[in-house]
Amino acid sequence: MPQSLYPLLLLACPIGMGLMMWFMTRGGLHTSRRSGSIDSPATHSELDELRKEVAELRAAQKDTRETL
Template sequence: MPQYLYPLLLLACPIGMGLMMWFMTRGGLHASRRGTSIGSPAAHSELNELRKEVAEFRAPQKDTRGSL
């Protein structure tokens, strides 16, 4: 194997990881530009629904803790 390929093989993993991280952060920015940001009304309504579900799941736990 030619000697110039060894450094390329050693750098392949870090460079690949850096590229993946860069692409993933760019993908996150595009999602916020499409209207799914935290400040959108749809996000607020979904967050309220999820809070209601969590409260429903926690309600039985509070009842059982109080009886101990």
């Protein structure tokens, strides 16, 4: 193998990792903007149900601690 290919082989991994990180951060910024908006009423009702469930679980956990 010619000597000129060795530096190219040594740089292939860091350059590839840098490109992958760059593409992942670009994709992450784009998807985080979309996921941050809550528009549908179904999403609001699901969020209310989850908050209610969390409150119930916390109350049950508090009751369990008090009985011990």
